[in-house]
Structures are given as C-alpha cells and as structure tokens.
Amino acid sequence: MPRVARAPSPARRCHRSLQRTGKAALALLVLLAILTACGRLPPPPVHPFLQEPFPEKLSDWHLFVGQSPRLQPNQRVIPYDLNTPLFSDYASKYRFVWMPPGTSASYRDDGVFDFPVGTVLAKSFAFPVDGNPGKNEERLIETRLLVHSKTGWIGLPYIWNESQTEAHLDLAPDPVPIRYTDSAGTRHDFTYFIPNANECKQCHENNHAVLPIGPKGRNLNKNFVYADGPANQLAYWTKFGYLQRAPAADQAPKVAAWNDPDAGTLDARARAYLDNNCAHCHQPGGTAGYTGIDLRVTDTGLRTFGVCKSPNSSGRVGTLSYDLVPGHPEQSILLARMTSIRPKEMMPQIGRSVVHEEGVALIRDWIQAMPVDDAACARNPSHPVPGARSRKPGL
Amino acid sequence: MNRSGVSFLAVLTLTLGCLGLTGCTRPTAANFEKRLQEQLINAKPGDVIELPEGKFHLDRTLSLTADKVTIRGKGMDKTILSFAGQKEGASGLLVKANDFTAEDFAIEDTAGDGLTVQAADGVIVRRVRVEWTRGPNTANGPYAIYPTQCKNVLVEDSIARGASDAGFYIGQSDNVVLRRNRSEYNVDGYEVENAEHVDVYDNIAAHNSGGIGVFNLPDLPKQGGQHVRVFRNQVYENNTPNFAPKSLGPIYYLPTGTGVYIMAIHDVEEFQNRIHDNNTTNVYVIDYSTALSAPIKDTRFRPFTDHIYLHDNEISGGDKSPDVRLDGVKALMQVGGGSLPDILYDGVVDPKIAAGKKGQNPGQVCLSNNGAPTFLNLDAANGFKHPRNDLKAYDCSLPPLEAVKIPQVVEGSDKATAGGQ
Numbered sequence: 001m002p003r004v005a006r007a008p009s010p011a012r013r014c015h016r017s018l019q020r021t022g023k024a025a026l027a028l029l030v031l032l033a034i035l036t037a038c039g040r041l042p043p044p045p046v047h048p049f050l051q052e053p054f055p056e057k058l059s060d061w062h063l064f065v066g067q068s069p070r071l072q073p074n075q076r077v078i079p080y081d082l083n084t085p086l087f088s089d090y091a092s093k094y095r096f097v098w099m100p101p102g103t104s105a106s107y108r109d110d111g112v113f114d115f116p117v118g119t120v121l122a123k124s125f126a127f128p129v130d131g132n133p134g135k136n137e138e139r140l141i142e143t144r145l146l147v148h149s150k151t152g153w154i155g156l157p158y159i160w161n162e163s164q165t166e167a168h169l170d171l172a173p174d175p176v177p178i179r180y181t182d183s184a185g186t187r188h189d190f191t192y193f194i195p196n197a198n199e200c201k202q203c204h205e206n207n208h209a210v211l212p213i214g215p216k217g218r219n220l221n222k223n224f225v226y227a228d229g230p231a232n233q234l235a236y237w238t239k240f241g242y243l244q245r246a247p248a249a250d251q252a253p254k255v256a257a258w259n260d261p262d263a264g265t266l267d268a269r270a271r272a273y274l275d276n277n278c279a280h281c282h283q284p285g286g287t288a289g290y291t292g293i294d295l296r297v298t299d300t301g302l303r304t305f306g307v308c309k310s311p312n313s314s315g316r317v318g319t320l321s322y323d324l325v326p327g328h329p330e331q332s333i334l335l336a337r338m339t340s341i342r343p344k345e346m347m348p349q350i351g352r353s354v355v356h357e358e359g360v361a362l363i364r365d366w367i368q369a370m371p372v373d374d375a376a377c378a379r380n381p382s383h384p385v386p387g388a389r390s391r392k393p394g395l
Numbered sequence: 396m397n398r399s400g401v402s403f404l405a406v407l408t409l410t411l412g413c414l415g416l417t418g419c420t421r422p423t424a425a426n427f428e429k430r431l432q433e434q435l436i437n438a439k440p441g442d443v444i445e446l447p448e449g450k451f452h453l454d455r456t457l458s459l460t461a462d463k464v465t466i467r468g469k470g471m472d473k474t475i476l477s478f479a480g481q482k483e484g485a486s487g488l489l490v491k492a493n494d495f496t497a498e499d500f501a502i503e504d505t506a507g508d509g510l511t512v513q514a515a516d517g518v519i520v521r522r523v524r525v526e527w528t529r530g531p532n533t534a535n536g537p538y539a540i541y542p543t544q545c546k547n548v549l550v551e552d553s554i555a556r557g558a559s560d561a562g563f564y565i566g567q568s569d570n571v572v573l574r575r576n577r578s579e580y581n582v583d584g585y586e587v588e589n590a591e592h593v594d595v596y597d598n599i600a601a602h603n604s605g606g607i608g609v610f611n612l613p614d615l616p617k618q619g620g621q622h623v624r625v626f627r628n629q630v631y632e633n634n635t636p637n638f639a640p641k642s643l644g645p646i647y648y649l650p651t652g653t654g655v656y657i658m659a660i661h662d663v664e665e666f667q668n669r670i671h672d673n674n675t676t677n678v679y680v681i682d683y684s685t686a687l688s689a690p691i692k693d694t695r696f697r698p699f700t701d702h703i704y705l706h707d708n709e710i711s712g713g714d715k716s717p718d719v720r721l722d723g724v725k726a727l728m729q730v731g732g733g734s735l736p737d738i739l740y741d742g743v744v745d746p747k748i749a750a751g752k753k754g755q756n757p758g759q760v761c762l763s764n765n766g767a768p769t770f771l772n773l774d775a776a777n778g779f780k781h782p783r784n785d786l787k788a789y790d791c792s793l794p795p796l797e798a799v800k801i802p803q804v805v806e807g808s809d810k811a812t813a814g815g816q
Binding site: 172208291 | 429432433435436437454455456458459460481482483484485489491506507508513514536537538541543544559560561566567612614615616617639640641645646689690692
C-alpha cells in the first residue's frame with residue numbers, strides 16, 4: 001500500500017501525542033495546541049475558487065489535511081475509483097470529489113454526471129520512490145484539479161515540490177524524469193510529461209466545452225473501501241448527498257474492469273479499455289472526431305471502430321492499411337499506435353511515455369479473437385482495371 | 396541629460412523589455428517553450444502574442460484554445476519554431492480556437508503535422524512557412540498547413556515544403572480561400588478534401604509529386620465536398636518522386652507527375668491556370684473506384700465525378716515520363732497506346748445520371764478552350780474497351796461557380812472575387 005494512503009489519520013497521531021504528554025503543568029497549553037492541530041477544532045472547510053485568479057498553492061483549496069504528503073481528504077472530500085481508468089505511465093492515481101454544501105450531481109446513464117457549479121475533482125499522480133523497492137513508498141508528482149467554475153470546467157495542474165510539502169500551480173509544467181524499480185524487479189526510466197492546461201482540454205473538450213471524463217455512472221459503479229467500510233460508490237454518493245436520481249447499483253450500467261477476467265468477457269473488457277483510454281477524443285465532437293472513429297463503449301457500429309477503414313495520412317503507421325483488421329492484430333493500426341512511443345505514431349498523443357503492456361495484450365487478444373473476415377477488408381472489385389486489382393492507376 | 400539619467404533610462408528600457416517575451420537576452424530553449432506555452436494558455440480574446448526573431452527549439456506541441464488570438468513573428472525566415480527531435484505530441488502548433496490568426500513565422504521539422512487548426516470558425520494563416528528542412532523524406536510529417544473541420548478560413552502568402560502528404564490541406568471545411576501560396580517538394584501541393592466552397596487561386600504548385608487535388612473520400616464525418624474553384628494557379632513540374640509511405644492511404648497512389656486532379660466530387664471549376672510539364676498527366680479527372688481499390692463501406696459516399704468545368708487553362712507538356720512505379724499507370728499507358736495525354740478522364744458516369752440524361756456527356760464534364768491539349772477518355776466504365784480521344788465531345792460550358800465569400804476578404808478590395816468567366 002502506498003505511503004500516501006498509509007499515513008496515520010490526524011486523530012491517531014493526536015492520540016499518540018496525548019499519551020506522550022505527562023506533565024500536568026503543561027497540559028493546558030499543550031491541550032490547546034493539540035486541539036487545534038488535531039482537528040478537534042475542525043480544519044477550515046474546502047475553499048473553492050470559482051474564477052480567476054486561482055491560488056498558487058494547492059493547500060489553499062483545503063482539499064487535504066494532515067501532514068505531507070497531504071492526501072488525507074478534508075471533510076466532505078470523498079475518494080473514488082473507476083472500473084477502468086486511463087493509463088498514465090503506470091502512475092498510481094488518487095481521485096477525490098468535493099461539491100459545495102447543499103448541492104449534488106444528477107445521475108446520467110450515459111456520459112458524465114451533471115455536476116453542480118463549484119464541484120472540484122482532484123486527481124493525484126504518484127510514482128514509487130527510487131531505491132526502495134518493496135517499501136511501497138511513493139512520491140507525488142502532480143495533482144490535477146478539474147474545477148466546475150462559473151464559466152465552465154477548467155483544468156489546473158499543481159506540481160508537488162521535492163519535499164512533498166506543497167504543490168504549486170504551473171500551467172505549463174516541465175517534464176519530470178521518473179526512475180524506479182518495480183516489485184517485479186523491472187527498471188523504469190523515462191520522462192513523464194505532465195499535460196499543460198491547454199492539453200487538459202485536448203482530452204476533456206467536446207464541441208468546445210470542457211467536461212470530466214472519468215466520473216460516469218458506468219465507470220463509478222463499483223465498490224470502494226471507505227474509511228467507514230466498503231460500499232458501492234453510486235450508493236455512497238447518494239447517501240452522502242452528492243448524487244441524485246441514481247438507480248440501485250445493480251440496475252445501473254456498469255463498465256467492465258479491464259484487467260479482471262471475472263468482471264466481463266474479453267470483448268467487454270477491451271471495449272471498456274478503449275472507452276476510457278481513447279473515446280474522450282475518438283467520439284463525435286472530440287479532438288479526434290474528424291477521423292470518423294468512435295471508440296465509446298456505447299457505440300455499436302463496427303465500422304466506426306475502424307474495421308477495414310483506411311486512416312488519413314495523419315493516422316498511418318508503417319505500411320499498415322486499416323485501423324482494425326479482425327483476427328489480425330499485427331495488421332491493425334489501432335494496436336500499432338498503442339505499441340508505439342514515437343510522437344508521430346503513438347496513441348494517445350499526450351499523457352503517455354511508456355507502453356501499457358497489459359493494455360496492449362488485452363487489445364491484441366481482442367482483435368485476435370474477432371472472427372477473421374478477409375472479405376470484409378477486400379479491395380473493391382467494381383470498375384475493374386484490366387489485369388490484377390492491384391493495377392489501379394492511382395489517384 | 397546627465398550620466399545618471401542615461402543609465403536610469405537604460406535600466407528602465409531593459410526592465411520593460413524583459414516583461415514580455417521579446418527583448419530580453421536570448422531565452423534558453425526550455426525557457427522559451429515554457430513561456431510561450433504559458434502565454435498561449437493565458438491568452439485572452441484580442442491578445443497578440445509577439446514572437447521574437449530567432450530560431451527556437453521546442454520539444455512539445457504548442458497549443459492554443461483561446462478565441463480571437465493572433466500569433467505574430469518577425470517574418471517567416473526570421474522567427475523559426477524548430478521541432479527537430481520533437482518529444483511529445485504530433486503537431487507543431489495545435490489550435491482549437493475561433494478567430495485565430497498566425498502571421499510571419501515558420502514551423503520546422505515537426506514529428507507529425509505542422510500547423511493544425513481544428514474545428515475553428517475564422518482562421519487566418521498569413522506569411523507562415525512550414526517546412527521539413529531535410530527535403531522530401533518518407534518520415535516527414537504528413538501535413539504542413541492543416542485546417543480541419545473549420546469555417547471561414549484564409550490561407551495566404553504562405554509556404555509549405557517537404558510534407559509527406561500535402562503542403563496545404565483543407566479538410567472537411569466550409570468557406571475557404573487559399574491564395575498566393577507556394578507549395579513545393581511535398582507529395583501533394585494542395586489538397587481540398589471533403590470540403591465545400593473553396594477558392595484556390597494565384598498559388599504556385601511546383602516540384603511536388605502532384606499539384607492540386609480536389610476530391611472526396613469515404614469514412615470521414617463530413618461528406619459531400621463540392622463547389623471548388625481553382626484558378627490562376629501555376630502548376631508545373633510536379634515530378635518529385637512520390638515519397639509518401641506505402642499504405643493503402645490514397646496519397647501513396649498519387650502518380651508522380653500529376654498536375655491537377657479531381658476525384659469523387661461535383662461542381663468544380665478550374666480556369667486560367669497554367670498547368671505544364673507534369674510528367675504523368677497534367678489533368679486527371681477520375682472516379683474514386685477507377686483510381687483506388689479500397690472498399691467503399693460508407694453508404695453516404697458518392698464515388699462519381701461530374702459537373703466539372705475546366706476552361707481557359709494553358710496546358711502543355713505532360714507525358715514526358717509517366718510514373719511507372721504504379722502498375723496501374725502502366726496499364727493506362729497501354730490503354731492510351733503507349734502514352735498518356737495532357738487531360739486524362741476515365742469516362743465513368745454515375746448510372747443514375749446516365750440513365751436520366753442521354754447523349755455524349757451526361758456527366759457534364761466540360762473541357763473547353765484549354766489550348767490544344769492531348770486528351771484521352773479511358774472508357775473505364777466499360778472495361779477500357781473503347782478509349783477515345785474525343786475532346787470535342789466535352790467542349791461545353793457550365794454556369795460559373797460563385798466566388799467564395801469569407802469575412803476576411805472584403806468584397807471589391809480584391810479582383811479575386813470576380814467570377815469565372
């Protein structure tokens with residue numbers, strides 16, 4: 001378990017402090033200090049900023065309390081998780097939501113919830129500390145806030161300092177070198193590119209409107225282990241007053257966990273993976289809407305998945321002809337783009353520096369398992385040029 | 396003025412100069428990139444972002460999302476944004492904002508496309524150069540100047556070199572003027588793809604593999620590109636060997652030495668162009684299914700080419716060295732008796748039109764007053780059985796297409812708004 005999640009709660013730390021305090025003469029002063037430090041006097045509530053200027057320090061939002069690294073959620077800040085998340089270079093991610101008192105989101109079967117103005121979504125990215133394999137210590141790199149401001153959603157990247165005591169707003173953050181050895185003994189050494197504030201929009205924008213991506217009903221519909229025990233997230237949000245009109249969890253759509261074979265069929269898990277790793281751009285109105293590829297799990301047209309579809313020149317990889325060739329992962333541009341780390345070829349275009357081996361394996365298996373239908377991708381036999389069909393005269 | 400006054404002024408000037416991007420001592424590469432990206436992020440409508448003179452190296456795609464912003468350099472040979480060895484992102488500058496203006500700078504050696512503008516209403520690209528400096532190379536990015544799904548676009552006085560697809564690409568857009576540009580050493584000089592109401596005039600397309608293409612392709616969200624005028628352009632010596640990567644994408648199958656081509660579109664008028672010395676053929680009017688073998692699964696797509704009006708062009712000097720790289724071109728040469736003409740037409744007519752309109756030219760392809768070009772109708776619809784040189788059958792006229800009106804070009808201030816005839 002990572003350090004950020006293991007840090008003792010303020011209450012527990014206070015209890016230990018109190019035990020160590022013996023001298024009666026100091027008791028009053030110490031008690032006062034402890035009351036303040038330990039939250040008996042409650043920490044200041046979350047301070048939302050709904051318009052510019054946004055604060056330079058993450059701590060000014062009061063989303064988190066306690067000692068560094070400060071990821072103990074403040075009151076009314078709820079952690080959440082997704083069935084199938086976006087891959088981000090194997091970073092650990094810690095997600096939290098806060099809504100202004102008296103407000104709540106409205107449930108939707110499809111798409112993200114209708115969140116009230118003032119909502120703050122916080123996602124922190126952490127990597128293992130180098131030189132401590134097995135200790136599960138992590139270093140926080142960045143905390144991205146997605147804030148439903150008065151003028152719409154806005155993305156704010158906060159970058160953690162070396163001492164992990166504070167994160168500072170940096171709209172165009174520098175790349176960060178990441179080096180560590182994972183529990184399997186694999187060495188990781190790469191440059192982590194933190195998306196800048198405009199790049200936030202590249203993924204989050206649809207028809208010029210910025211929207212969250214992750215917190216959709218189907219992706220939130222899962223259990224989470226809260227401080228007060230496990231519960232379904234939709235039910236928990238509803239009980240807490242953060243969500244209205246949500247159906248019972250077993251009645252609500254649920255996207256498969258991409259990496260849990262018990263959670264769904266190969267097809268369901270692959271579609272879930274594409275839904276949350278690609279479809280934010282690859283849907284009508286998205287940044288890659290112009291390509292005609294729609295990778296949402298709700299899309300049903302195989303053609304828009306790229307089956308036997310030629311890419312335009314920006315989408316070509318090597319000598320491959322089609323985005324997706326059933327039964328032939330090695331011929332499918334979709335897989336080639338996931339496997340590449342060259343800027344011109346790779347997908348997603350931003351937010352990934354290393355190959356997601358497990359994700360690639362999933363999509364490879366999925367394409368492999370599709371029934372081979374070479375006729376589907378056969379070249380057009382109409383208007384034959386004399387001779388072989390390869391003898392088309394060209395454009 | 397006394398000495399202290401002078402030095403005070405000097406300090407003040409230096410300080411003020413350092414507040415902006417300009418003026419200071421030359422910024423380091425990382426510093427320049429970060430500061431410029433911050434400026435783009437913080438830009439407000441009406442802002443002009445001035446780029447200083449110099450060559451600056453950038454590692455990542457620059458992006459702009461704020462409306463009504465101008466990015467202005469000191470000249471396309473003086474302010475150079477070099478993306479050589481780009482580490483992240485496919486484009487050089489990626490713009491998703493309305494009323495965008497780019498002026499007087501260059502983008503060089505991007506990993507993918509150069510200047511990408513998406514889904515914008517109101518675009519001006521003026522005196523911008525986008526280039527891959529190593530010259531034609533398969534590994535160059537595909538598109539140099541690349542507006543897609545835009546409305547009201549003006550691209551003028553700009554230069555594109557080295558793109559492995561098109562120097563100037565207008566895709567899925569409406570109301571576009573491309574004028575006075577120079578496109579050279581790209582695979583394709585200009586491409587108008589799935590776009591409508593486009594005027595392409597006073598441009599140069601030289602030393603590409605192909606000059607100016609006007610066409611539709613299936614499987615793109617916007618279908619039905621039409622109403623394109625191509626006039627007063629110089630399209631010559633587009634004989635650089637096609638260096639597009641081999642894939643089924645249409646561009647690989649563009650024959651080296653193609654002047655202008657028109658495919659799977661209707662309502663195209665091309666006039667007063669000088670089209671010469673393109674070594675395969677100067678003018679290529681063709682049905683999608685004749686040219687390419689990719690399957691058509693898009694039921695919205697219409698592969699036919701009709702209502703084409705080519706007139707008053709100067710056309711000469713094709714067929715010097717047809718692109719025998721493509722077996723299909725060799726086959727066409729056989730159809731043509733060993734050579735290819737200045738104007739190559741496949742003769743395919745939409746059966747629906749052919750059924751309704753009898754006569755020699757139901758597709759309304761009019762080729763008139765173009766000097767004395769050689770001509771071949773391939774008769775592709777009938778298995779190339781009866782190729783004909785009957786140019787006279789296509790000596791007709793169509794009503795001129797209306798000039799494209801965009802807010803950036805004020806009517807009357809420019810003779811370009813004059814009609815076709």
